[in-house]
Amino acid sequence: MGNEFLDIKNPDDVKGIISNFQTIKKNEDVTIENSLSRVLAEDIRATINLPPFRKVTMDGYAVVSEDTFTASEDDPVKLGLLEVIGAGDVPKKLVKSGFCTEVGTGSPVPEGADAVVMVEYTEVKDGSILIHEGVTMGQNMAKEGSDIMEGDLLLKKGTTITPEKIGVLSAIGLKTVPVYKKPQIAVISTGNELIRHDEEITYGKIFDINSQTISSAVTACGCIPVKTEIVKDNYDDLKQKIIEYRDMDLIITSGGTSAGRGDVLRQVLDDLGEVLVHGIAVKPGKPTIIGRFENEGLDKYVVGLPGNPVAASMVFQLFFAPFLREMASIETKSGLTGTNTVELEISKRYRPAKGRKHYLLVKIDGNDAIPILKDSGAITSLAEADGYIEIGKNVEIVEKGTMVTVYPLGYW
Amino acid sequence: MGNEFLDIKNPDDVKGIISNFQTIKKNEDVTIENSLSRVLAEDIRATINLPPFRKVTMDGYAVVSEDTFTASEDDPVKLGLLEVIGAGDVPKKLVKSGFCTEVGTGSPVPEGADAVVMVEYTEVKDGSILIHEGVTMGQNMAKEGSDIMEGDLLLKKGTTITPEKIGVLSAIGLKTVPVYKKPQIAVISTGNELIRHDEEITYGKIFDINSQTISSAVTACGCIPVKTEIVKDNYDDLKQKIIEYRDMDLIITSGGTSAGRGDVLRQVLDDLGEVLVHGIAVKPGKPTIIGRFENEGLDKYVVGLPGNPVAASMVFQLFFAPFLREMASIETKSGLTGTNTVELEISKRYRPAKGRKHYLLVKIDGNDAIPILKDSGAITSLAEADGYIEIGKNVEIVEKGTMVTVYPLGYW
Numbered sequence: 001m002g003n004e005f006l007d008i009k010n011p012d013d014v015k016g017i018i019s020n021f022q023t024i025k026k027n028e029d030v031t032i033e034n035s036l037s038r039v040l041a042e043d044i045r046a047t048i049n050l051p052p053f054r055k056v057t058m059d060g061y062a063v064v065s066e067d068t069f070t071a072s073e074d075d076p077v078k079l080g081l082l083e084v085i086g087a088g089d090v091p092k093k094l095v096k097s098g099f100c101t102e103v104g105t106g107s108p109v110p111e112g113a114d115a116v117v118m119v120e121y122t123e124v125k126d127g128s129i130l131i132h133e134g135v136t137m138g139q140n141m142a143k144e145g146s147d148i149m150e151g152d153l154l155l156k157k158g159t160t161i162t163p164e165k166i167g168v169l170s171a172i173g174l175k176t177v178p179v180y181k182k183p184q185i186a187v188i189s190t191g192n193e194l195i196r197h198d199e200e201i202t203y204g205k206i207f208d209i210n211s212q213t214i215s216s217a218v219t220a221c222g223c224i225p226v227k228t229e230i231v232k233d234n235y236d237d238l239k240q241k242i243i244e245y246r247d248m249d250l251i252i253t254s255g256g257t258s259a260g261r262g263d264v265l266r267q268v269l270d271d272l273g274e275v276l277v278h279g280i281a282v283k284p285g286k287p288t289i290i291g292r293f294e295n296e297g298l299d300k301y302v303v304g305l306p307g308n309p310v311a312a313s314m315v316f317q318l319f320f321a322p323f324l325r326e327m328a329s330i331e332t333k334s335g336l337t338g339t340n341t342v343e344l345e346i347s348k349r350y351r352p353a354k355g356r357k358h359y360l361l362v363k364i365d366g367n368d369a370i371p372i373l374k375d376s377g378a379i380t381s382l383a384e385a386d387g388y389i390e391i392g393k394n395v396e397i398v399e400k401g402t403m404v405t406v407y408p409l410g411y412w
Numbered sequence: 413m414g415n416e417f418l419d420i421k422n423p424d425d426v427k428g429i430i431s432n433f434q435t436i437k438k439n440e441d442v443t444i445e446n447s448l449s450r451v452l453a454e455d456i457r458a459t460i461n462l463p464p465f466r467k468v469t470m471d472g473y474a475v476v477s478e479d480t481f482t483a484s485e486d487d488p489v490k491l492g493l494l495e496v497i498g499a500g501d502v503p504k505k506l507v508k509s510g511f512c513t514e515v516g517t518g519s520p521v522p523e524g525a526d527a528v529v530m531v532e533y534t535e536v537k538d539g540s541i542l543i544h545e546g547v548t549m550g551q552n553m554a555k556e557g558s559d560i561m562e563g564d565l566l567l568k569k570g571t572t573i574t575p576e577k578i579g580v581l582s583a584i585g586l587k588t589v590p591v592y593k594k595p596q597i598a599v600i601s602t603g604n605e606l607i608r609h610d611e612e613i614t615y616g617k618i619f620d621i622n623s624q625t626i627s628s629a630v631t632a633c634g635c636i637p638v639k640t641e642i643v644k645d646n647y648d649d650l651k652q653k654i655i656e657y658r659d660m661d662l663i664i665t666s667g668g669t670s671a672g673r674g675d676v677l678r679q680v681l682d683d684l685g686e687v688l689v690h691g692i693a694v695k696p697g698k699p700t701i702i703g704r705f706e707n708e709g710l711d712k713y714v715v716g717l718p719g720n721p722v723a724a725s726m727v728f729q730l731f732f733a734p735f736l737r738e739m740a741s742i743e744t745k746s747g748l749t750g751t752n753t754v755e756l757e758i759s760k761r762y763r764p765a766k767g768r769k770h771y772l773l774v775k776i777d778g779n780d781a782i783p784i785l786k787d788s789g790a791i792t793s794l795a796e797a798d799g800y801i802e803i804g805k806n807v808e809i810v811e812k813g814t815m816v817t818v819y820p821l822g823y824w
Contacts, residue, residue, distance in 0.1 A: 032609055033640075036628040050791070053615060057789070087645070088604030090616045106605045106719075108616045147790045155795060163629040164794040164821055167721050170624040171791045173609045192500030193518045197444055197585045203465060204502045204520045212582040216448040217575040228445075233499070307518075309579055340752065377469070378559045379462070379583045382576040383567060409576055 008279035008286070010393075011319075011357050017276055017290065018323050022299045023183075023249065025329065029176035032169050035161045037222075038179035039329040044155040046172050049145035054109040058140040061100040061122055061129055062091075062113035068134040076123065076130035085110070100129055109141050116140035148172065160331060183249035183327040186227040187215045188241055190256040190265070191307060194230045209309040209379055210254040214316055218252070220411040221321050222328030239268045242302060246295040249327060252320070255307030265289055265304040273300075281393065283353040284311035284376055285318070308377050314359055314388070321411045342387075342406050344369040350398045352391040361385035362406055369406050385409060420691035420698070422805075423731075423769050429688055429702065430735050434711045435595075435661065437741065441588035444581050447573045449634075450591035451741040456567040458584050461557035466521040470552040473512040473534055473541055474503075474525035480546040488535065488542035497522070512541055521553050528552035560584065572743060595661035595739040598639040599627045600653055602668040602677070603719060606642045621721040621791055622666040626728055630664070632823040633733050634740030651680045654714060658707040661739060664732070667719030677701055677716040685712075693805065695765040696723035696788055697730070720789050726771055726800070733823045754799075754818050756781040762810045764803040773797035774818060781818050797821060 009017075027041040056062065063079065071077040079100040082093040087106030095101055095112035103109070103116060114137045121133040148154065154168050161169070161177070169177060187210075194208040195201060208230050215225035226248065231241050233256050245251050256265040266289055269275045273293025280288045289304030303320055305312040347368040352358035362369040364386040374381040387406040391398060398404070421429075439453040468474065475491065483489040491512040494505040499518030507513055507524035515521070515528060526549045533545040560566065566580050573581070573589070581589060599622075606620040607613060620642050627637035638660065643653050645668050657663050668677045678701055681687045685705025692700045701716030715732055717724040759780040764770035774781040776798040786793040799818040803810060810816070 032624055033627070036631055048613065050618075052613060052618060055618075086604060088606070088616055106603065106618075142787065142789070147787065147792055154792065162821065163625045163632060163823075164725060164797070166628045167621050167625040167725065167791045168795040170609045170619055170621045171721075173607075173611075173613055173619040175610055191518065192498060194500070195585075197582045198587055199585075201460065201464060201585055204500055206462075206464060206467075206518075207582055207585040209579050209582045212444055213575045213579040215445070216578045219448055220575060309583075313576060313579065375554065375559065377554070379579045380559060380566065383580040385576070409574065411575070 008281050009277055010281050014277055014280050014288075014290070014319060018319060021301055021323060023327050024298070025327075026181040027178055028181045030179055032166060032174060032177060035166065035169065035177040035179060036163070038161050038177070039222075040155055040157050040159045040161065040178065041180045041329075042178040043153055043157050044169065044174070044177075046148045046150050046152040046154055047174075048148075048172055049150050050148035050171055051142050051144060051146065054144055055142045056103045056105055056107045056109055056116050056140065057142055058116055058118045059104050060102075060116045060118045060120075060140060061131070062095055062103045062110050062116050062141075063100045063131065063135065064095060064097050064113060065115040065135050065137045065139070067097055068115075068117060068131050071131045071134045073132050076132045078125075079129045079131060081127065081129055082110075100131075102129075114138065158329065158331075180329045183223040183324065184226045185218045185223050185324070186241075186245035186248045186251045187211050187218060187225045187229070188227075188238075188245075188251065188253040189230045190233045190238060190253055191230070192233050194255075196230060210305065210307070210312045213309060213313050213382075214252055214254065214305065217313070217316055217321065217411055218324060221324035222330045223249070223324050233264060235264045235267055238264055239272065242268060242272065242293075246293075246300055248300075250301055250303065250324070252303045252305065252316075254305040254312045256304065265291075265302075269293070269302060269304075280315070280319075281356045282315070282318075283356045283358045284308060285315035285359075286356065287311075288315050288319075309379050310361075310376060310382050313382055314361075317409065317411065318359065325411070340408070343403050344406055345401050346371065346389070346398055346404050347400065349400045350391075352395055352398065354396075355393055357393045358391040358395075359388045360391060361388050362404075364406065369404050382409075420693050421689055422693050426689055426692050426700075426702070426731060430731060433713055433735060435739050436710070437739075438593040439590055440593045442591055444578060444586060444589060447578065447581065447589040447591060448575070450573050450589070451634075452567055452569050452571045452573065452590065453592045453741075454590040455565055455569050456581065456586070456589075458560045458562050458564040458566055459586075460560075460584055461562050462560035462583055463554055463556060463558065466556050467554045468515045468517055468519045468521055468528050468552065469554055470528055470530045471516050472514075472528045472530045472532075472552060473543070474507055474515045474522050474528050474553075475512045475543065475547065476507060476509050476525060477527040477547050477549045477551070479509055480527075480529060480543050483543045483546045485544050488544045490537075491541045491543060493539065493541055494522075512543075514541075526550065570741065570743075592741045595635040595736065596638045597630045597635050597736070598653075598657035598660045598663045599623050599630060599637045599641070600639075600650075600657075600663065600665040601642045602645045602650055602665055603642070604645050606667075608642060622717065622719070622724045625721060625725050625794075626664055626666065626717065629725070629728055629733065629823055630736060633736035634742045635661070635736050645676060647676045647679060650676055651684065654680060654684065658705075658712055660712075662713055662715065662736070664715045664717065664728075666717040666724045668716065677703075677714075681705070681714060681716075692727070692731075693768045694727070694730075695768045695770045696720060697727035697771075698768065699723075700727050700731075721791050722773075722788060722794050725794055726773075729821065729823065730771065737823070752820070755815050756818055757813050758783065758801070758810055758816050759812065761812045762803075764807055764810065766808075767805055769805045770803040770807075771800045772803060773800050774816075776818065781816050794821075
């Protein structure tokens with residue numbers, strides 16, 4: 001007979017333990033092109049003024065505004081044309097009283113000029129320009145720094161970079177963007193019966209599921225599944241792998257966690273450090289282990305998910321995904337682009353597990369939440385589910401038609 | 413003087429034109445590891461049974477169930493032990509009446525056996541096994557194909573691949589996953605004043621914003637910005653680039669779309685094919701162009717966004733992001749993980765533009781939607797905004813305290 005679960009903990013206690021995990025945030029620099037969805041590791045301040053020069057905002061003529069004060073439709077002011085410049089050009093001539101320069105939207109305002117007359121209010125006549133409407137100082141131009149002043153705080157540390165924020169980073173010509181490094185995670189499936197999906201299957205073997213679902217869930221949480229491996233279910237192999245991956249930000253295993261005789265993770269963790277959790281009072285997901293050991297003065301954590309793929313996915317999502325997102329500095333979405341729950345009627349009477357908080361997968365059909373009543377190991381139940389409902393540990397029965405809150409499957 | 417806008421269209425007509433764009437979906441095969449968030453281009457049917465063999469679901473002893481019918485705590489049945497197998501092992505011996513094989517969770521049920529007695533109800537004595545509780549046929553084992561039968565429809569074409577769906581793909585050992593190819597988009601900024609953010613800035617030049625914001629928005633819509641370039645604002649260069657990128661799924665330019673003299677996109681499109689839209693009755697975003705030309709028998713579309721980065725971003729999001737997502741076969745999110753709007757009070761009186769539908773950027777502060785009242789070209793306004801509100805074209809004034817619907821910035 002194997003070891004019994006040492007000390008089954010309730011879900012809130014486990015969440016408390018996880019919330020106390022120590023982590024160290026590292027930074028890295030990426031290019032703007034690679035910065036989408038990353039998280040700023042430093043405040044971004046403007047390194048230039050924007051616009052970086054006095055900029056024309058309308059096609060027309062740059063003038064000394066005083067020259068135009070008397071201009072009217074019937075009695076235009078006549079100015080000499082100095083030169084023609086467009087966006088990207090550098091003006092060569094000083095605009096003095098009695099003269100103007102033809103300018104395009106985006107071009108610099110030539111020195112001496114202090115306003116722009118829109119082309120609609122002008123006329124070309126015998127090589128001179130007739131101005132039919134007066135302008136005041138500063139009209140149809142933007143001052144240097146009117147949008148952004150050098151030194152302005154543009155984006156705060158911790159901001160997730162969206163296409164709109166990339167606009168600001170591009171505007172000041174940032175060469176590299178300081179972002180949090182994505183946490184590096186090792187994902188290990190244990191089990192002698194497991195083979196990779198790209199191997200050929202033989203009798204007695206099954207394709208491993210957990211290394212793939214958990215790795216992709218790690219990716220969805222903004223972390224990198226640096227290693228994704230299958231390890232034999234024995235003490236030496238598992239211990240060696242955990243030691244090999246001790247520099248990772250987190251090690252997530254699955255399988256080898258129940259109380260049966262072949263289950264070795266608890267022993268490995270006992271010997272390397274300590275077991276913090278051995279069993280959670282939830283269904284599915286009871287055989288979950290959390291351990292800690294020390295490496296170079298730092299606490300390192302090992303998560304042992306159940307071998308059952310449905311349980312592994314649910315426990316990851318419920319307990320560990322929030323921690324991974326926090327490690328990755330990704331804000332939990334809420335408000336405008338968040339996760340919605342919906343209130344629906346359960347479509348049939350359901351008897352939950354006793355004494356454990358129960359997470360029941362459901363499909364949504366109109367106003368109904370339909371419980372998925374497959375065998376606990378059925379991987380198809382996860383693929384079919386639209387979400388899950390929570391049933392308290394003391395609930396004996398959920399009657400048909402009861403309103404339930406459906407949470408989406410996802411990694412927020 | 414430049415050309416006037418030819419035919420300003422209202423927003424709904426423009427959406428109608430875009431919804432009629434012809435597109436061709438292409439497929440590609442990716443590995444499971446690269447399939448997260450991609451969209452299935454074919455139905456996935458099971459190629460194997462799951463479990464692929466009769467599988468033990470509890471640690472214990474595989475028996476001929478009939479042998480155990482009389483077993484009780486006080487009067488156990490004694491069976492000879494044939495061999496010990498665990499998960500991943502291949503049983504060598506046939507289980508006959510009077511004998512049993514020790515099995516672990518996940519191992520095959522040996523031939524001849526038809527049930528498993530849990531180890532908790534057994535005892536080892538003098539090399540034999542005492543069975544203290546009877547089992548019925550099929551107990552503590554799963555039949556071959558009980559979760560998935562070869563040929564079962566597992567996932568439908570058009571499904572977005574989540575970590576949970578990856579579980580199913582892994583379970584059947586799929587070598588490659590047929591997904592829709594990501595649409596390939598060229599993103600071009602036009603303007604002689606524009607330089608890339610990784611170049612050195614000189615007088616009269618500004619860092620280009622639109623190529624970066626639009627490229628990252630293209631990525632956020634599930635497409636690939638294959639080319640991201642700055643092109644001089646002249647007929648020949650722009651025409652040559654559009655011809656060069658004629659095999660792309662879409663060409664998106666910005667700048668060169670207003671009615672001024674330097675604006676060339678309309679002329680290029682007129683000559684290559686036809687202009688479908690020249691001006692939309694919205695603010696910001698009026699100078700938007702849509703054109704079509706033919707390439708190898710296929711309709712190709714060119715989008716000309718305004719040069720103003722705020723307008724370019726808003727118009728992309730409002731009119732084109734849904735089309736890009738549709739091209740990428742990404743379902744518009746709704747229900748459990750969708751986009752939320754919120755109803756808030758506008759914090760001050762606002763006078764919208766006349767005769768155009770007005771999209772006003774706002775910040776959210778508690779229950780207030782605070783209008784961002786910067787210059788229309790201020791890139792910081794986009795970075796500060798939490799969302800936008802829509803104001804109908806005939807609204808003359810929005811009084812302080814009016815309830816408004818705030819839409820998030822995003823790419824749904």
